[in-house]
Amino acid sequence: MGHHSCCNKQKVKRGLWSPEEDEKLINYITTYGHGCWSSVPKLAGLQRCGKSCRLRWINYLRPDLKRGSFSPQEAALIIELHSILGNRWAQIAKHLPGRTDNEVKNFWNSSVKKKLLSHHDHLLLPSLTTSVETFFPLTPNPKNTNIILNPHLNHHQNQIYLPTSSSSLIQGLQFDHEASQDLKIHNLLHAPNPNLQEISPSSYEDTWSLVNQENNLLCPHYIDEKFMNPGSTFQNHEGQPVDPSIEQKIFQSTIEDYNVSSSQEQEPLVARNIHSYPSSGGFGYPPQDQSQMADLAANHMEFIDAIISSFPLSSSLSSSSSSLLSSNNQVVTNTPSFPSCWGP
DNA sequence: AATTGCTCCAACCGCGTCCAA
DNA sequence: CTTGGACGCGGTTGGAGCAAT
Numbered sequence: 001m002g003h004h005s006c007c008n009k010q011k012v013k014r015g016l017w018s019p020e021e022d023e024k025l026i027n028y029i030t031t032y033g034h035g036c037w038s039s040v041p042k043l044a045g046l047q048r049c050g051k052s053c054r055l056r057w058i059n060y061l062r063p064d065l066k067r068g069s070f071s072p073q074e075a076a077l078i079i080e081l082h083s084i085l086g087n088r089w090a091q092i093a094k095h096l097p098g099r100t101d102n103e104v105k106n107f108w109n110s111s112v113k114k115k116l117l118s119h120h121d122h123l124l125l126p127s128l129t130t131s132v133e134t135f136f137p138l139t140p141n142p143k144n145t146n147i148i149l150n151p152h153l154n155h156h157q158n159q160i161y162l163p164t165s166s167s168s169l170i171q172g173l174q175f176d177h178e179a180s181q182d183l184k185i186h187n188l189l190h191a192p193n194p195n196l197q198e199i200s201p202s203s204y205e206d207t208w209s210l211v212n213q214e215n216n217l218l219c220p221h222y223i224d225e226k227f228m229n230p231g232s233t234f235q236n237h238e239g240q241p242v243d244p245s246i247e248q249k250i251f252q253s254t255i256e257d258y259n260v261s262s263s264q265e266q267e268p269l270v271a272r273n274i275h276s277y278p279s280s281g282g283f284g285y286p287p288q289d290q291s292q293m294a295d296l297a298a299n300h301m302e303f304i305d306a307i308i309s310s311f312p313l314s315s316s317l318s319s320s321s322s323s324l325l326s327s328n329n330q331v332v333t334n335t336p337s338f339p340s341c342w343g344p
Numbered sequence: 345a346a347t348t349g350c351t352c353c354a355a356c357c358g359c360g361t362c363c364a365a
Numbered sequence: 366c367t368t369g370g371a372c373g374c375g376g377t378t379g380g381a382g383c384a385a386t
Contacts, residue, residue: 052355054372
């Protein structure tokens with residue numbers, strides 16, 4: 001079994017990287033860039049092969065990597081993308097900023113796959129409605145008391161929509177044929193969020209313009225979109241661009257607010273928005289008491305269960321692109337129908 | 345306290361593709 | 366056209382860390 005030619009020219013170290021090696025690699029690449037990977041170890045003073053350096057940099061040392069566990073949004077996205085793309089981890093990871101293909105692959109193999117198989121083994125699931133209610137013990141955000149959920153709006157065309165912003169994330173998936181034949185995640189900002197339909201017009205205006213700091217009411221789609229596409233721009237409900245300075249200010253304050261409020265719970269920002277949607281006392285109703293609140297301290301894996309339960313059982317286990325095909329083998333573009341109040 | 349079993353993930357391996365010579 | 370080096374990707378492995386016994 002041959003090692004790569006670049007690894008044969010000199011005796012190379014293998015196995016775990018030491019902090020000293022990491023430092024050497026970081027110093028070299030931040031100063032000179034990686035250039036040709038095969039020359040990096042020599043120039044950086046490392047007894048490694050170029051391939052190992054590349055892998056270490058891409059999977060671990062890159063400054064733009066997001067560390068920590070996957071958020072429910074990310075998990076939902078991975079599951080959905082996997083049902084479409086199969087084991088094309090690099091393609092999946094492209095839609096998860098700060099995540100590597102290796103990370104996504106490990107997450108899938110260690111967490112999701114087993115749960116999918118487990119669900120597959122229990123074909124006699126309760127009704128989807130029941131399973132959703134069972135699997136969505138979400139912690140409500142008491143600040144968002146003016147969001148009123150309509151339970152009937154969580155079901156649409158025989159499809160269970162997650163009662164969270166992640167459902168909109170999934171609905172927002174489309175297949176962009178004209179561009180690159182690659183999956184594009186868009187329309188997130190304008191995807192329907194049925195849960196928000198009953199916000200009063202004035203609150204709604206504020207949600208869209210993202211300036212309702214007093215109520216800490218932020219558009220979940222905005223947060224999602226910002227996480228998925230940090231460089232993207234937004235329009236308000238009138239189709240006008242959001243003032244970048246306001247956008248920056250609001251988003252920054254959101255992050256700061258999150259950092260304060262999350263001191264006890266290490267969750268990604270997006271996860272908090274899921275908690276905006278109460279479901280515990282039945283959809284749309286806050287929990288009744290403290291013990292119920294405690295019961296609602298859902299961890300992320302429960303959320304993954306919920307996501308899995310809401311998917312067709314076979315799709316996420318398949319490595320084919322079947323979920324993009326309708327029964328007559330035509331590509332389904334999952335274009336949501338937008339409520340008029342959600343913009344163009 | 346020692347041992348065993350399990351999980352998770354960093355790292356490795358082999359293969360395919362691209363491209364320049 | 367062929368060859369070989371570089372790179373990227375997906376599958377697999379090894380071991381650190383943790384829990385159970």
